[in-house]
Amino acid sequence: MESLNANKHIYALILTGQGEKFFSAGADLKLFASGDKAIAIDMANAFGEAFETLSQFRGVSIAAINGYAMGGGLEVALACDIRIAEAHAVLALPEPKVGLLPCAGGTQNLTWLVGEGWAKRMILCGEQVTASQALSIKLVEEVVASTESYRVAMAMANAVAQQSPSSVAACKQLIQHGRTAPIQQGLMKERESFVKLFDTEDQTEGVNAFLEKRPPQWKNQ
Numbered sequence: 001m002e003s004l005n006a007n008k009h010i011y012a013l014i015l016t017g018q019g020e021k022f023f024s025a026g027a028d029l030k031l032f033a034s035g036d037k038a039i040a041i042d043m044a045n046a047f048g049e050a051f052e053t054l055s056q057f058r059g060v061s062i063a064a065i066n067g068y069a070m071g072g073g074l075e076v077a078l079a080c081d082i083r084i085a086e087a088h089a090v091l092a093l094p095e096p097k098v099g100l101l102p103c104a105g106g107t108q109n110l111t112w113l114v115g116e117g118w119a120k121r122m123i124l125c126g127e128q129v130t131a132s133q134a135l136s137i138k139l140v141e142e143v144v145a146s147t148e149s150y151r152v153a154m155a156m157a158n159a160v161a162q163q164s165p166s167s168v169a170a171c172k173q174l175i176q177h178g179r180t181a182p183i184q185q186g187l188m189k190e191r192e193s194f195v196k197l198f199d200t201e202d203q204t205e206g207v208n209a210f211l212e213k214r215p216p217q218w219k220n221q
Contacts (some may be wrong), residue, residue: 001050047103090128202219
């Protein structure tokens with residue numbers, strides 16, 4: 001992820017699964033069969049830090065959910081900015097059924113997206129949700145036909161590439177800032193971020209390209 005952030009030509013990231021059945025089934029439960037706490041510490045830290053880093057990617061991350069997204073598989077999708085699910089997809093955080101809990105952002109990110117009630121139904125009651133249910137509770141942003149999630153995600157990524165990458169990065173930070181900070185603080189940060197854009201070449205390029213009726217040439221700087 002650090003290399004992706006450092007590459008100024010990368011504006012969007014798409015995550016999808018191989019095959020047609022699974023987006024991701026999560027961690028292998030055999031790792032936890034021994035009850036070894038050291039393994040638990042290593043796994044919680046590794047997955048938690050990885051998904052937090054994904055969430056902080058300066059561009060737009062899109063999960064193309066092409067099948068079952070279970071446990072850690074759903075958590076990685078929750079760490080993305082946008083989720084597109086195929087109609088046959090099933091989403092769940094079933095960890096409590098096996099004496100565990102979602103430890104890579106699941107309890108926090110799911111609650112932020114769908115609210116406390118549905119988060120409790122999915123985690124405490126072990127409910128699986130279909131793609132259509134996920135759309136209705138705002139767990140995903142779009143449902144598409146089978147095999148179409150990657151194509152739709154790519155079209156969305158191409159749309160992101162038309163935006164100023166400097167603006168996208170600033171706006172993403174502002175939107176996510178609202179999860180943990182009072183709105184008054186966010187409004188002040190919003191104004192400050194607007195002014196900071198005038199330190200970038202993209203700001204001048206974007207306005208002048210519009211006035212000159214030509215496509216902008218973004219530099220991400």
